[in-house]
Amino acid sequence: MDPEPKKPEDSPSNSANSHTPVQPPSPFPDEVLEKVLSFIDSHKDRSSVSLVRKDWYNAERWTRSKLFIGNCYSVSPEIVARRFPRIKSITLKGKPRFSDFNMLPRDWGANVHSWLVMFAKVYPFLEELRLKRMTVTDESLELLAKSFSGFKSLSLSSCDGFTDIGLKAIASHCRNLTELDIQDSVTEDVGGGWLSCFPENFASLEVLNFASLNSEVSFDDLERLVSRCKSLRVLKVNESITLDQLQRLLVHAPQLLELGTGSFLQELTPRQYEDIESAFSNCKNLQILSGLWEANSLYLPVLYGACAGLTFLNLSDAPLQSGEFAKLLAHCPNLRRLWVVDTVEDKGLEAVGSSCPLLEELRVFPADPYDRHHRDGVTELGFLAVSRGCRNLHYVLYFCRRMTNAAVVTIVQNCPDFTHFRLCIMTPGQPDYLTNDPMDEAFAAVVKTCTKLKRLSVSGLLTDLTFEFIGKYAKNLETLSVAFAGNSDWGMQCVLEGCPKLRKLEIRDSPFGNAALLSGLKKYEMMRSLWMSDCNVTMKGCRLLAREMPRLNVEVIMDEESDESQADKVYVYRSVAGPRRDAPPFVLTL
Amino acid sequence: MASSASADCVTPNGSGLKERNYLGLSDCSSVDSSAVSVPEETKSNLNLKATELTLGLPGSQSPERELDFTLQSSSKFDEKQLFPLIPSKDGICSLTQKAVVSGNKRGFADTVNGFSESKSTNWMFNAAGCDSGQPKLAGNAGINGMLSNRPSGAQPSIKTEVPAKTSKECNNKMNGSNTNSSPAAKAQVVGWPPIRSFRKNSLATTSKNNDEVDGKPSPGALFVKVSMDGAPYLRKVDLRTYSTYQELSSALEKMFSCFTLGQCGPQGVQRREVLSESKLRDLLHGSEYVLTYEDKDGDWMLVGDVPWEMFISSCKRLKIMKGSDAIGLGPWRNPRTNTSSPMWVIAFCSHGWERNDPEDEQESR
Numbered sequence: 001m002d003p004e005p006k007k008p009e010d011s012p013s014n015s016a017n018s019h020t021p022v023q024p025p026s027p028f029p030d031e032v033l034e035k036v037l038s039f040i041d042s043h044k045d046r047s048s049v050s051l052v053r054k055d056w057y058n059a060e061r062w063t064r065s066k067l068f069i070g071n072c073y074s075v076s077p078e079i080v081a082r083r084f085p086r087i088k089s090i091t092l093k094g095k096p097r098f099s100d101f102n103m104l105p106r107d108w109g110a111n112v113h114s115w116l117v118m119f120a121k122v123y124p125f126l127e128e129l130r131l132k133r134m135t136v137t138d139e140s141l142e143l144l145a146k147s148f149s150g151f152k153s154l155s156l157s158s159c160d161g162f163t164d165i166g167l168k169a170i171a172s173h174c175r176n177l178t179e180l181d182i183q184d185s186v187t188e189d190v191g192g193g194w195l196s197c198f199p200e201n202f203a204s205l206e207v208l209n210f211a212s213l214n215s216e217v218s219f220d221d222l223e224r225l226v227s228r229c230k231s232l233r234v235l236k237v238n239e240s241i242t243l244d245q246l247q248r249l250l251v252h253a254p255q256l257l258e259l260g261t262g263s264f265l266q267e268l269t270p271r272q273y274e275d276i277e278s279a280f281s282n283c284k285n286l287q288i289l290s291g292l293w294e295a296n297s298l299y300l301p302v303l304y305g306a307c308a309g310l311t312f313l314n315l316s317d318a319p320l321q322s323g324e325f326a327k328l329l330a331h332c333p334n335l336r337r338l339w340v341v342d343t344v345e346d347k348g349l350e351a352v353g354s355s356c357p358l359l360e361e362l363r364v365f366p367a368d369p370y371d372r373h374h375r376d377g378v379t380e381l382g383f384l385a386v387s388r389g390c391r392n393l394h395y396v397l398y399f400c401r402r403m404t405n406a407a408v409v410t411i412v413q414n415c416p417d418f419t420h421f422r423l424c425i426m427t428p429g430q431p432d433y434l435t436n437d438p439m440d441e442a443f444a445a446v447v448k449t450c451t452k453l454k455r456l457s458v459s460g461l462l463t464d465l466t467f468e469f470i471g472k473y474a475k476n477l478e479t480l481s482v483a484f485a486g487n488s489d490w491g492m493q494c495v496l497e498g499c500p501k502l503r504k505l506e507i508r509d510s511p512f513g514n515a516a517l518l519s520g521l522k523k524y525e526m527m528r529s530l531w532m533s534d535c536n537v538t539m540k541g542c543r544l545l546a547r548e549m550p551r552l553n554v555e556v557i558m559d560e561e562s563d564e565s566q567a568d569k570v571y572v573y574r575s576v577a578g579p580r581r582d583a584p585p586f587v588l589t590l
Numbered sequence: 591m592a593s594s595a596s597a598d599c600v601t602p603n604g605s606g607l608k609e610r611n612y613l614g615l616s617d618c619s620s621v622d623s624s625a626v627s628v629p630e631e632t633k634s635n636l637n638l639k640a641t642e643l644t645l646g647l648p649g650s651q652s653p654e655r656e657l658d659f660t661l662q663s664s665s666k667f668d669e670k671q672l673f674p675l676i677p678s679k680d681g682i683c684s685l686t687q688k689a690v691v692s693g694n695k696r697g698f699a700d701t702v703n704g705f706s707e708s709k710s711t712n713w714m715f716n717a718a719g720c721d722s723g724q725p726k727l728a729g730n731a732g733i734n735g736m737l738s739n740r741p742s743g744a745q746p747s748i749k750t751e752v753p754a755k756t757s758k759e760c761n762n763k764m765n766g767s768n769t770n771s772s773p774a775a776k777a778q779v780v781g782w783p784p785i786r787s788f789r790k791n792s793l794a795t796t797s798k799n800n801d802e803v804d805g806k807p808s809p810g811a812l813f814v815k816v817s818m819d820g821a822p823y824l825r826k827v828d829l830r831t832y833s834t835y836q837e838l839s840s841a842l843e844k845m846f847s848c849f850t851l852g853q854c855g856p857q858g859v860q861r862r863e864v865l866s867e868s869k870l871r872d873l874l875h876g877s878e879y880v881l882t883y884e885d886k887d888g889d890w891m892l893v894g895d896v897p898w899e900m901f902i903s904s905c906k907r908l909k910i911m912k913g914s915d916a917i918g919l920g921p922w923r924n925p926r927t928n929t930s931s932p933m934w935v936i937a938f939c940s941h942g943w944e945r946n947d948p949e950d951e952q953e954s955r
Contacts, residue, residue, distance in 0.1 A: 101781030158786070184786060369783045370831075399783060426783045428845070483782065508781070509825070534825075 033059040043068040065089060070528050072110055072134065073553065076577035077118035088127045089153075090119070094134035096531050096571055098506060100158060103533060103569070105557065107584050111135045111161070113143070114582070120147035128153040128179075135159065141166030145173035153179035153207075160185065164215070167194035175199075179207035181234075192217035192240070198225055205229040209236040211260045211291060216240040227252040236260025239293045243302075244272050250279035258288035259306075264318070265294035273302065281305030290314035297324035307331040312338075319343040319367050326351035337361040342377035342399065349382030353389025361395035362386055366426065369399070380407035387414040394452075395420040402433040403460060408442035418450040422457035428484035428509070431461040438462055444469040447477075457481040467491035471498025482507040492516035496523050506531040514541030517570070521545065524552050529573035537567045539590075545572065546590035553579055554590045779845070780813060780826045812902060818846050818879075818910035829902040835894055839881065846910060883908045 028036075037059055040046055043066070050060040066089040069075060094110025112134045119126055126148045136159045144151065151174050156162075159182075170180065171194050192215035198205075205225070210217070217240065226232060226249050233256060235249065241262030250256075268276065283306045295318040307313075310332050319341035320328070325348045329335075335356045340348065342364050352359065364382075368375050380403045387393060393415040403425050412418065423442075431438055439460035447453060447470050454476055458466060462485035470480065471494035478501050486492065492512040495505070496519050504527065513536035524530055539556065546554035557569035579589040812829040825845055832838045881893040885904040893901070893908070 098781060098784075100786045101784045103781040366783065366785065369785050399785075424783055428779065428782065481784075483784075509779075 030055070030059060034063050037063045041066065062086065067091065069093065071573055071575075072112075072115070073577065073580055074528070074573060074575045077115050079577060081118050081122040085122070086125075087119075087123045088125060089130075090115075090123075090126065090128065091130040091132075092134060093132040096506065096529060097133070097504075098508065098531055098533065099133055103508070105584075105586060108557070108587065109135070109580065109582055109584065111137070111140075111582065113137065113140045116140050116143050116147070124148060125150055127151060128155075130155040130157070131159050132157040133159065135161040136166070137161045138163055138166035138169070142169040145169040150176055152176050153181075155179065155181040155183070156185060157181075157183045158185070162190065164191035164194045168197045171195065171197035172199070175202065176204055177202075178204050178231075180205070181207055181209040182213060183209060183211075185212045191215045195225070196221040203228040203230065206231045207234040208232065209234060209260065211236040211238050213238055214240075219245050223248055223252065229253075230255075232256065234258040234288075236290060237262045239263045239291075242266050243268060243276055243299065247272070247276040247279045250276075250283060254279075254282045255285060256283055257285050259283065259286055259290070261289070261291035261293075263293045264291075264299055265296065266299075268299065273299075277302040277305060284309070286310060288312040288314070290317070292318035294318070295320065297321070297327075300324055300328050303328065304331045308334070310334060311336045314339045316341060316363070316365050320348070321345075322347035322351065326355070329355040332356065333358075335359055337395075339363040339365070341365050341367045343367045343375070344378075345376055346378055346382035346385065349378060350385040353385040353387075356390060358392060359386070359390035360392050362390070362393060363395075363397040364399055365397075366399040369426065371401075371426070377401055380404050383407060383411055387411040391415060392417070394418050397422040397424075397457075399424045399426060401426050402430070403439065403442070404432045404434050405437060405439060405441035405445075406432075406434075408439075409445040412445050412449040416449050417452060418446070419452050420455040421446050421450065421453060422455065422481070423459055424457065425460040428459075429461045430459075438465070440465040440469070444473075447473040451476065453477055455479040458485055459483060460485075463487050464491035464494070467494045471495045474499050476501055478502060479504040480506070482510055484509045486510045486512060489513055489516035489519070493519040496520035502526075503528045505529075507533070507535060509534045511536055513537055514544070517541050518545060518548075521548055524549065524572055525574050527574070529571065531569075531571050533569040535570075537570055538565050539567050540565070542567045542570055543590050551575065555580070555583070556588045556590065558586045558588060780828075814883075814905055814907045816842060816845070816908040816910070819912045821846060821910075827908070829905065834898060835901075838893075842881070842908075842910065879910050879912060881908065882911050 033056065037046075037049060037056075040049065046060055046064055050057045061083050062085065064084050065086060067080065067084060067087050068091045069080070070093050072092050072094045092112065092115060094112075095104055095108060098104065099108070110133060112131060119129075120143060124147070127150055129144065129151075130153075136156060138161075141162055142165075144154070146169070154170060154174075154177070167180075167190065170177070190213045192213070195210070195217040198221075202225075206229070208225075208229075215238075217238070219241065222237070222241075223245075226235065232253050235253060235256055236258070237246070237249070237260060239262055241249075243262070243264060243266040246261055250259075280303055286306045287309055289303070289306070289310055289312070292315060295315075297320075300320075307328070308331070311334055313332055313335055314337075315325075316339040320343060322344050325340070325344045329351050333355065336358055338352065338356065338359060338361065340352075340363070344351075349364070352362070364378055366377055368377070378398070378400050380400070383396075383398055383400070383403075384407050387410070391414065394417045396418065397420075400423075403423065408423070412421075425439070432442075439458075440463055442460070443456070443458050443462070443466045446456065453474055456470070456474065456477055456479070458470075458481070464487045467486060468491070470477065474480075477499050480495065480499070480502065482505075489512055492507070492510075493516055495502070496516070502523070508531075512532065517532065517537050518541060520530065542554050542556055546552065551574055553571075553573055553575045555571045556567045557571065559568055580587070583589055813826045814829055816825045816827055827838070827841065827845075829838070832841065882890050883893050883901070883905045884890050884907050886906060890909070895901075896904075
């Protein structure tokens with residue numbers, strides 16, 4: 001959300017000003033107002049507060065300590081610095097989501113450095129920085145490490161651009177660090193030397209996650225670090241840590257709430273096996289478990305003692321077969337969230353249905369996304385089985401190779417409370433495999449039945465009818481992802497004219513053109529962003545949009561070979577900061 | 591199987607003829623070399639524009655692409671489906687002894703059946719067409735030779751159902767019972783399925799054998815755009831994930847099959863009207879699509895002319911064109927001299943297949 005009000009002209013304080021020279025006195029003294037407002041955390045609520053009247057706007061800005069910026073280009077560091085003087089925690093998100101799938105060229109942007117420069121000047125007491133899909137260089141990390149003496153918490157999710165040099169700076173200089181959380185980080189090898197840079201007396205760490213960094217770290221230094229950080233509650237190591245090493249770590253940190261193991265593939269002596277088994281059993285507080293690389297049926301049982309309290313089991317790095325998976329699940333009756341690989345197949349999902357009645361979230365990832373090995377994966381049957389046994393299901397991400405309309409209709413009847421329904425039928429444009437009909441009926445059922453639906457990803461063969469239904473029924477929908485779907489502009493128009501709460505729309509490879517793009521003129525200012533790639537939009541359409549809506553940034557990403565008139569990749573977002581000043585040459589702002 | 595270069599199949603008449611996938615390029619050359627000199631009559635079936643080709647026939651037709659081709663005339667040339675988007679069962683479904691009949695789209699196998707030539711190449715496209723008076727192996731071999739540069743598509747064994755009209759006995763070696771048995775290499779579209787790069791692919795062999803590591807294109811990835819006439823949007827494929835033309839073609843065929851549905855009605859895809867697998871094949875079979883590519887010099891060429899490695903190093907982008915637009919693309923390799931000439935034409939016509947009249951062929955022998 002932007003820190004700025006969306007429509008300043010509608011703000012009552014402004015209109016009050018234009019009619020009366022002086023606002024009526026506030027019923028409360030400022031201090032009272034500020035005290036009250038200091039209890040409001042949600043940035044959405046704070047946005048609303050700031051729109052009430054001018055003194056509320058001011059009180060709000062002085063009391064806001066946590067900043068959330070959903071699109072780093074929607075506002076500039078200067079504007080933020082002017083408005084909010086006392087920020088301690090910042091969340092910044094950068095690239096559009098499709099960058100996760102390599103659809104954005106390198107060096108597109110979202111570099112955090114200019115933000116850090118501003119933060120260093122204006123917020124010396126900054127404690128927390130959470131970045132998502134941003135480019136973070138070593139230089140930036142060094143600046144961060146040296147500029148904020150009280151810095152506590154760094155979270156980098158899907159970020160790139162740094163190496164262990166930057167991490168070394170963090171480890172060496174952030175004396176009060178409580179959290180270092182690196183998730184889903186990308187690309188190059190980040191060396192492991194940084195872990196050894198924590199000073200000997202450094203003991204404040206509560207969260208350490210380096211699971212996605214693939215270099216070896218010094219186990220000795222890690223062990224020492226873990227043993228002195230008595231408040232450690234989250235530890236996620238990378239694959240270089242072996243099972244017996246893990247055992248030693250667990251002995252030092254039985255209080256862990258969240259554990260990400262290292263590699264589970266190791267030959268253990270019976271003694272080692274016993275040791276690790278008892279180490280796990282001593283972890284009485286464990287709620288979240290992940291990692292488990294190369295886990296197999298031989299060693300999975302060592303976990304059983306720790307599973308009773310598990311609420312989140314993340315097996316997305318551990319492709320299991322249905323048998324060993326079912327056995328493990330039998331020990332996890334309290335699961336609320338489960339991530340698995342489709343090697344467990346429908347049979348495994350049947351076990352989910354029967355063992356995990358409290359399940360709320362299921363994500364099934366494909367072991368073989370490019371279908372090189374022609375494995376079965378999961379089908380509509382597995383999904384059905386889960387829906388029958390897990391009536392509280394409200395979040396699903398499901399990759400499959402076949403689906404039927406009838407199955408989806410039944411699934412949402414079983415679980416009408418879906419808030420997030422992300423179905424990915426992996427072959428583009430694939431119909432219902434039994435009837436050969438388009439999958440329109442399935443998604444129609446989803447939007448009609450699941451009134452709380454906030455996020456939807458569609459797939460399979462879809463006509464405009466799907467989008468008519470979405471536009472008509474999905475009243476709470478905030479995020480919609482479309483790929484290889486639809487027949488004509490009409491489909492996208494239906495969505496833009498319906499869906500009152502739509503915030504993010506991302507479309508690829510669908511036959512929507514300028515008419516569709518332009519039908520959303522009024523809507524885009526109320527949304528965070530629109531992404532359209534490989535659709536039928538032309539430069540002409542984009543220019544028209546840019547001309548009509550000056551507060552939108554309309555950016556076209558050019559390919560070397562692309563036709564001059566086609567707009568292959570279009571990214572539209574609202575902004576109070578004007579066009580990007582750091583756009584690379586292949587990004588045209590119209 | 592799809593990745594193997596050849597598909598051996600046995601003709602129904604047990605003549606022992608083996609059909610090889612044209613895309614086994616080694617077979618090409620052997621075919622070429624074994625090609626008997628191309629009889630004059632054969633050439634008339636080719637739509638030749640290039641004057642330097644000394645092929646000619648009395649009464650050879652002008653190279654207009656007659657889309658509705660009237661056939662049966664021996665001097666009518668054939669238009670072959672250069673790059674059918676589906677493995678042409680026609681080609682495979684070979685009729686035992688059809689001689690090459692002019693103007694008929696038929697599997698190449700048809701034309702070679704009954705000939706003593708040991709190898710006939712399995713043509714993706716319907717290699718009909720030597721003129722009617724062409725029963726001889728030589729003629730066919732010649733066609734082989736001539737057509738050897740034409741790209742071939744997927745393995746016959748990939749698709750199994752044969753559309754009714756290609757009914758001469760579809761003695762298919764096509765064992766295919768899986769209608770949708772996936773080709774070995776699925777076309778890889780950038781960013782699809784939407785899996786994050788870091789997410790490790792658990793199948794170790796996959797990540798080792800392929801350029802795509804962890805779902806991310808490796809530095810060696812070679813993405814080119816693929817467009818198709820009439821399709822609303824482009825795709826991109828990584829050429830390095832394929833090792834033969836036939837893998838590429840089957841992958842593309844899968845990728846673009848959803849577009850050809852648009853052919854089925856005046857307004858494109860009708861709601862609720864989704865083609866069944868066999869109908870789809872019929873459609874594609876009856877369409878005229880050729881696969882072309884733009885090379886480094888900016889010329890548009892027919893896919894299949896050059897060895898695979900050379901192709902991927904020079905291909906900048908791909909286009910699935912209507913055959914009628916493909917006129918004028920070359921080069922064409924002169925079977926006699928085995929040299930390429932840069933400009934000329936093969937016109938292909940996909941009609942007339944069902945008009946192939948056995949009697950004519952008998953007669954033409």
